[in-house]
Amino acid sequence: MLNVKVKAGAVRLFIPVPYVILSIGISIISSGLVNRLINKWVKESIKEKEQTFTMPPLNKQELKSIVSELKKHKGLGLVNVKAKDGTEVVIKL
Numbered sequence: 001m002l003n004v005k006v007k008a009g010a011v012r013l014f015i016p017v018p019y020v021i022l023s024i025g026i027s028i029i030s031s032g033l034v035n036r037l038i039n040k041w042v043k044e045s046i047k048e049k050e051q052t053f054t055m056p057p058l059n060k061q062e063l064k065s066i067v068s069e070l071k072k073h074k075g076l077g078l079v080n081v082k083a084k085d086g087t088e089v090v091i092k093l
Contacts (some may be wrong), residue, residue: 007088022067030060 002017027033038055046053070076070093081090 001093002074003090005023005088005090007086009086019067019071023064026060030058030063032057035048073085 001019002022004013004015004017006013027093035055035057042053042055074093076093077090078093079089080088
């Protein structure tokens with residue numbers, strides 16, 4: 001289970017993300033339709049800047065193998081960020 005903790009002033013959020021939900025998210029993000037939509041939105045937003053960027057397609061099998069490897073390291077801290085204003089974000093396995 002992926003645990004996301006966010007502290008911003010008086011607000012504290014704890015969001016547990018099961019690996020099943022993470023796998024479903026990987027399947028959605030790595031789909032061809034989402035990739036085409038992201039590239040379309042990026043082209044529209046940078047049209048006036050004369051820059052080009054295309055998001056490369058994501059390999060679903062590689063992402064799922066990364067998640068399965070991360071499952072073996074419970075308690076590992078992936079993100080631990082503290083801002084000057086007291087906002088904290090912590091993501092642990």
